[in-house]
Amino acid sequence: MKVKEMTFEFPEKPYKADYKIILGETLENLHKIEDEKFDLVITSPPYNVGKEYETKKSIESYLLEQERVIEELIRVTSSKGNICWQVGNYVEKGEIFPLDIFYYPIFKKHNLKLRNRIVWHFGHGLHASNRFSGRYETILWFSKTNDYIFNLDDVRVPSQYPGKRHFKGLKKGELSGNPKGKNPADVWEILIKDWENELWDIPNVKSNHPEKTEHPCQYPIELVERCVLALTNEGSWVLDPFAGVGSTMIASIKNNRNVIGIEKEKKYVDITKQRIDKLFKGKLKIRPITQPIHKPSPNDKVAIFPQEWLSLKFNGNNK
Numbered sequence: 001m002k003v004k005e006m007t008f009e010f011p012e013k014p015y016k017a018d019y020k021i022i023l024g025e026t027l028e029n030l031h032k033i034e035d036e037k038f039d040l041v042i043t044s045p046p047y048n049v050g051k052e053y054e055t056k057k058s059i060e061s062y063l064l065e066q067e068r069v070i071e072e073l074i075r076v077t078s079s080k081g082n083i084c085w086q087v088g089n090y091v092e093k094g095e096i097f098p099l100d101i102f103y104y105p106i107f108k109k110h111n112l113k114l115r116n117r118i119v120w121h122f123g124h125g126l127h128a129s130n131r132f133s134g135r136y137e138t139i140l141w142f143s144k145t146n147d148y149i150f151n152l153d154d155v156r157v158p159s160q161y162p163g164k165r166h167f168k169g170l171k172k173g174e175l176s177g178n179p180k181g182k183n184p185a186d187v188w189e190i191l192i193k194d195w196e197n198e199l200w201d202i203p204n205v206k207s208n209h210p211e212k213t214e215h216p217c218q219y220p221i222e223l224v225e226r227c228v229l230a231l232t233n234e235g236s237w238v239l240d241p242f243a244g245v246g247s248t249m250i251a252s253i254k255n256n257r258n259v260i261g262i263e264k265e266k267k268y269v270d271i272t273k274q275r276i277d278k279l280f281k282g283k284l285k286i287r288p289i290t291q292p293i294h295k296p297s298p299n300d301k302v303a304i305f306p307q308e309w310l311s312l313k314f315n316g317n318n319k
């Protein structure tokens, strides 16, 4: 397949970031990129679940194909660089295959080091009837070496109990926390008051989310921003080899990181272009990184147990 390359330039550049969107096949284009260019590779690869942009194949041939891509990604990652691989489940005849379990040995075989298996929890989604409803996906964060970029202070969240003090030992009476906030941990659940709840709950990008485009499985800009801020420095290069509608690109540009995205579907590349354009014009709808998730108050209509169900006795709601 002939690869068409496009670089979009926009008149105003309020951010200090270079960026390039490549319309084409991931592997073919990775071959053209120099070694160790990127401090962060972050992506949500195709899950092989038969979305409109993928042809479903056996899990074995899917993983073999992905391993070729991963080898190239490791080559283009800098020695201080990191790779974040965001995946959910592959489903076959109702049986689920958690993709991170299948991917882990591939990265390990190539000497990458797992730093966190981050659980991205979201409150909404399809209601399953033959198993418990799925409410999380994961991000495998690997570093290429033991000397890797990690800016914890840039992503700390305020502590729930900043006034807590050591109650015994040499430090008795001294404040035990960090005035910069606490480590956000590996379950990301930005709740209303993530500053109070200590969890990061980043809503899944579904139809009522401000960032939603026509892409069937976008991830939230906010999710990428955490990784961009923690795992790169200003001026670093970031790569998303399966860029979709450019969520990684936006998260990177917004934080003055240079970025390349590769995507084979022109319609998604076009949306990326529009989103970046809007970002530069200050018109892109983004769910801000610290915005609370809406929780219904007990008096909201949707939170009140409906009249029609009052006479029913089931476990779920009306115990």
Ligand SMILES: C[S@@+](CC[C@H](N)C(=O)[O-])C[C@H]1O[C@@H](n2cnc3c(N)ncnc32)[C@H](O)[C@@H]1O
Pocket (backbone or CB within 6 Å): 024, 025, 026, 027, 043, 044, 045, 046, 047, 053, 054, 215, 217, 218, 219, 220, 241, 242, 243, 244, 245, 246, 247, 248, 262, 263, 264, 265, 268
């Ligand atoms: C899970 S989606 C990524 C969505 C993205 N994270 C976002 O927020 O928009 C995977 C993307 O990879 C693209 N893709 C799949 N196989 C590809 C390949 N071989 N080369 C280039 N892009 C590919 C698909 O078209 C799809 O948009």
